[in-house]
Ligand SMILES: CC(=O)[C@@H](O)[C@H](O)COP(=O)(O)O
């Protein structure tokens with residue numbers, strides 16, 4: 001079974017568009033958890049355009065005492081981000097190579113050039129007890145190098161998977177994701193996935209054996225607006241329950 005981690009960035013974005021606290025990010029985390037979701041993801045960016053440092057602290061306080069619910073914090077490992085992780089101690093930290101100001105995540109780490117940069121960061125994060133996941137393209141060489149690092153998991157960057165979903169060359173793309181996921185598991189890395197996943201493309205993605213978690217935000221929030229939150233969460237959980 002694949003765990004669903006709902007990304008709340010877009011709830012915070014809506015909240016930030018007015019000067020007050022509505023919609024409230026913690027209240028939405030609770031609503032999703034009440035509907036059966038077992039993970040909450042946030043991606044605090046340096047400009048706090050959506051999730052703020054305070055949101056991360058508040059969600060940490062909400063989730064830490066809850067059994068079976070995980071907080072996943074994603075971000076570029078700047079000194080500020082590392083200190084936030086040390087303060088909140090989320091269940092999982094997903095490192096992404098995003099530069100400040102980047103519109104959204106658009107690639108995974110390149111271990112050819114960033115392994116040395118990441119090594120001391122991963123050993124520092126290990127001290128907090130957080131599980132470490134690294135954002136990766138579905139590239140076998142990258143998977144091999146990630147397996148030599150202190151990372152516990154990889155998160156496959158699924159933008160290409162989602163973008164090509166209805167195109168003729170999707171089978172080749174799917175094969176690449178599957179090969180990367182299987183190799184990672186063979187080499188001792190657990191596998192997550194995320195970016196642009198939605199109700200249409202998720203089922204096929206989680207047919208790849210062993211995907212432990214998907215983090216989904218942008219499309220899921222749109223689908224909630226279109227179809228209602230209860231129905232959308234129910235559909236996601238049904239798909240995740242029947243994963244390979
Ligand atoms: C790492 C990843 O794929 C997601 O965190 C995604 O980038 C969402 O971030 P934004 O909501 O800021 O686009």
Ligand SMILES: NCC(=O)COP(=O)(O)O
Pocket residue numbers: 007041074155193194195196197215216217218219220
């Ligand atoms: N890690 C991916 C994530 O948290 C959500 O990405 P998206 O669904 O907003 O594209």
